Amino acid sequence: MKITVPAGSLRPARTTTVALGDVEVTLDDHDRTRPFLVLHGGGGVASVRGFANLLAERTHARVIVPTHPGFGGTARPAGPATTRDLAATYIALLDRLELADVTVIGNSFGGWVAAEMALLGSPRLSGAVIVDGIGIEVEGHQMTSVRGLAPAELAKLSWHDPAKAPRPPAVGGSGPSPDLAALASYAGPAMSDPTLLERLRGLDLPVHVIWGESDGIVTPEYGKAYAAAIPMSVFTVLPGSGHLPQLETPEELLGAITDLGN
């Protein structure tokens, strides 16, 4: 039977009471938007901004894109903070925003954060999409170290067609950028957690694992291991795409996310 109801049309209205000084207003909130949380990788928020906009425009969704604290000139957490701490921070963010039925989408390091969020078991999160994520350790399919690589070499590993890679802005000064310093502090020197793969085996949330077929940083085999560890997962390979499908093939990535199951 064909399901003819538009997505989300039978969602409940939430009834809340808002106190405004001496007056209390009771309201029904008919919110048909489906919330997404989009998490960037080491490339910073700029690497997902365009895709987040596309997702919001096409699906009429609410798309929330945080900048990981410490990236893009924002303040780093006061104390030491791991990837797991960052995941807990974002669950607290969903609580603060009172969002429900959230799907978290994360690319690269953001995919690792998405996996850690899923493992926290919050009822606010109803699914995760891991796009060329890092964080697990897979025998025989190690993540390619990107430390000290020239931009051209990094582009070759990250893009199916390196000619499409944007030219990195000329940055003054020397030493690692604040973004890389923040990434290193969350992800640790190995950029992975040896316990993650095993912990994923107990995950009871639906997860869509999507991989660029030409990803030279974490290969599709690595992606397959990511998906294989998660009981309720679906694995999709995107042809003609590398480590950053949201930049290289945004339409195809959107299609993979929204067409699943049709």
Place this chain on the structure above:
Amino acid sequence: MKTSLTVTRIAHACQLIEIGDLRIVTDPWFSESATYHQGEPLAYDVASLGRVDALVISHEHYDHCNLDALVAGGFDLATPVFGPGTVTALAASKGFTRLHTIEAWESATLGELTVTATPGQHGVHEVTFVIKAHGRAVFFGGDSLRVPELDEIPARLGPLDLAILPVNGLCIRPAGLAQVVMDAEQAAALTAALNPAVALPHHYAFHSGQLGDRIITRGDQDPRHYTDALARLAPHVTTRIVLPGTPVTVP
């Protein structure tokens, strides 16, 4: 004069059935999880439920047998529970004390109330029910598949005032899209066989979350498919699509 019969959906398959002054709650579900959403507002929470004379529970799945939420909400554990052995064993473990185990075609009576289990089929052991009191009779279909034996109900148990049926034809994606709940067409065909005065669809707004609907479950969320099919197959049966919290009085 007939005893009054009113049904109010609390959400999903959780219904408050009132026959005279008897208040019966079916398949309780009062919480939400990451991949189980009612998809419609809850008409009552445990605290606002008021007096309940009996719980009638078809099977032990979370969205039909949310005993933890009842216990947490301070529900009276001395409330009689009617259900198959799988349910009453679980209820006993949660501290419920008055348990009536009934399997298909077995009945239990408590004062004016008689609950008869009727056949059912689902991903786990499930029964459906005919609930009778004060001369009124209600079929409660839980979230069963359509099984042929259900067609025998009028012959074995007499005419029905009301039938409540699931209609979403839920399929489980990881199980090769195995169907575990009757769909709108099957529910309408069963309604024609049961021939009640009034038939109400339930168990359709449920969803597994925006990603879960694509990975875990597939269900028809449109109850109009049922009312349309019923208009074809049994046009004399009165049906209505009702929102949670709206009482329907059966004449």
